[in-house]
Amino acid sequence: MNRTKLWFAFFVVPILIAFIMVVIIPAIVGIYYSFTDWNGINNNANWIGFSNYIKVFTEDKQFIENFIFTAKFALVSVITINLLGFSLALLVTRGLKISNFLRSIFFMPNLIGGLILGFVWQFIFTKAFDAVGDKLGIAFLQGWLADTTTGFWGLVILMSWQMAGYMMVIYIAALQNIPDSLMEAAEIDGATFWHRLVHIIIPLVAPAFTVGIFLTLSNSFKLYDQNLALTNGGPFASTQMIAMNIYNTAFKFNQFGLAQAKAVIFLIAVAAITLTQIYYSKKREVEM
Numbered sequence: 001m002n003r004t005k006l007w008f009a010f011f012v013v014p015i016l017i018a019f020i021m022v023v024i025i026p027a028i029v030g031i032y033y034s035f036t037d038w039n040g041i042n043n044n045a046n047w048i049g050f051s052n053y054i055k056v057f058t059e060d061k062q063f064i065e066n067f068i069f070t071a072k073f074a075l076v077s078v079i080t081i082n083l084l085g086f087s088l089a090l091l092v093t094r095g096l097k098i099s100n101f102l103r104s105i106f107f108m109p110n111l112i113g114g115l116i117l118g119f120v121w122q123f124i125f126t127k128a129f130d131a132v133g134d135k136l137g138i139a140f141l142q143g144w145l146a147d148t149t150t151g152f153w154g155l156v157i158l159m160s161w162q163m164a165g166y167m168m169v170i171y172i173a174a175l176q177n178i179p180d181s182l183m184e185a186a187e188i189d190g191a192t193f194w195h196r197l198v199h200i201i202i203p204l205v206a207p208a209f210t211v212g213i214f215l216t217l218s219n220s221f222k223l224y225d226q227n228l229a230l231t232n233g234g235p236f237a238s239t240q241m242i243a244m245n246i247y248n249t250a251f252k253f254n255q256f257g258l259a260q261a262k263a264v265i266f267l268i269a270v271a272a273i274t275l276t277q278i279y280y281s282k283k284r285e286v287e288m
Contacts, residue, residue, distance in 0.1 A: 030260045030263060030264070031260070031264055033045060033256060033257055033260045034052055034053070034257060034260035034261040034263070034264050035047060035048065035049055035050070035052070035257075035261075036048060036257045037051075037052075037257050038256045038257045039254045039255065039256060039257075040250065040251075040254050040256035041254060045257070048257070052257050052258045052260070052261035053261050053264075053265070055258060055261075056258070056261055056262055056265060060258075060262075062237060062240075062245065063242075063245055063262060065238075066237070066240050066241060066242050066244075066245045067242055067266075067269075069152070069238070069239065069240070069241070070220075070221060070223075070241045070242045072152070073152065073155060073156065073159075073220060073223075073241070074217055074220035074221050076156050077156055077159045077160065077163075077216060077220040078213055078216045078217050078220060080156060080160045081159065081160050081163045081164055081167055081212075081216045082167055082209065082212050082213060082216060084160055084164035084167070084168075085163070085164045085165070085166070085167025085168045085170070085171055085212060086167070086168075086171050086205075086209075086212075088102075088106050088164060088165070088168040088171075089167075089168045089169075089171035089172045089174075089175055090171075090175070090197075092106070092168070092172065093172060093175050093176065103168070103169075103172075106164065106165040106168055107165035107166065107168065107169060108165065109161055109162045109164075109165055110162055110163065110165045110166045112162070113225070114162070114224075114225035114226045114229070115225045115226075115228070115229045116229075117158060117161075117162055117226060117229070118158065118225065118226045118227075118228065118229020118230040119229050119230075121154065121157070121158045121161075121230055122145065122229060122230050125144040125145050125154050125230075126144065126145060129141040129142070129144045130142050130143070130144075145230065145231050145234070146234075146235055147235070148235065148238040148239060151230075151231050151234070151235070151238070151239040152239060154230060154231070155223075155226065155227065155230060155231065155239065158226050158230055159219075159220065159223065159226065162226070163216060163219065166215075167212050167215075167216065170208050170211055170212055170215075171205065171208050171212065173208070174204075174205040174207065174208035175201070175205060177204075178200070178201065178204050178205075182200065183196060183200065186199075186200055206281070209281065210278060210281035210282060213277055213281060214274055214277060214278055214281075217273065217274055217277060218270065218274055221242065221243075221266075221270045221273075222243055222270075223241050223243060224241065224243035224244055224247065227239070227240070227241045227243070227244050228244060233248075242262075242266055245262065246259050246262045246263050246266065247259075249262060
């Protein structure tokens with residue numbers, strides 16, 4: 001074995017071992033437990049076949065409702081986060097004197113933990129919105145988190161505010177890779193900013209959109225801590241996301257086998273959605 005292969009093994013093998021121990025083995029064990037009635041406490045886990053999977057689709061209506069709610073949330077969040085991130089990227093790459101300051105400000109929410117952000121926005125929605133609504137007589141601003149519809153939009157606002165800055169960084173990198181000569185030539189030919197945006201910038205930034213949509217889609221489906229801190233799934237579990245549903249099934253009701261079955265279904269669904277998105281997004285990319 002030559003020196004290059006030794007160095008390759010030195011760096012790759014430890015990471016590979018860690019990945020197998022932390023990801024692969026727990027995933028296999030989790031799939032096994034999804035076919036059992038394990039309650040997470042006793043050592044004995046009886047094999048029950050596909051009973052947990054059948055129960056999820058026939059008896060657990062809450063899981064289906066939460067999945068639909070999560071899918072709607074993911075769809076809206078993907079659109080709002082990427083639009084905001086791309087708009088912010090366009091703003092801070094226009095050569096403003098305060099561009100670096102704006103980049104720091106826009107990215108800062110991403111550095112704050114989800115639980116803290118959830119409690120901050122909970123205070124805003126329940127205290128600040130109520131106070132403004134009471135003063136101005138706007139009933140829509142009162143009891144924001146006590147209603148399913150406004151609770152949904154509260155989660156969207158929180159997620160968008162947190163991740164828009166992160167998406168901005170990805171789009172900034174893509175925008176800075178567009179040749180200045182191409183933009184100058186288009187401007188000399190009389191192309192307006194809108195025409196340059198539609199016919200040059202967006203097609204060339206398509207690979208960044210592929211990455212951005214994938215990241216926001218996967219993170220939106222996996223959302224838990226912000227959901228816990230902001231609404232805790234209320235009212236009456238109507239704003240409960242899939243991750244919280246699975247967590248409660250396992251640790252609140254001690255139905256680990258059923259929770260694992262839900263997790264496997266969730267994994268397959270998210271993998272199918274994200275891989276489909278990547279496939280169609282890749283087909284629309286343009287090379288320079």
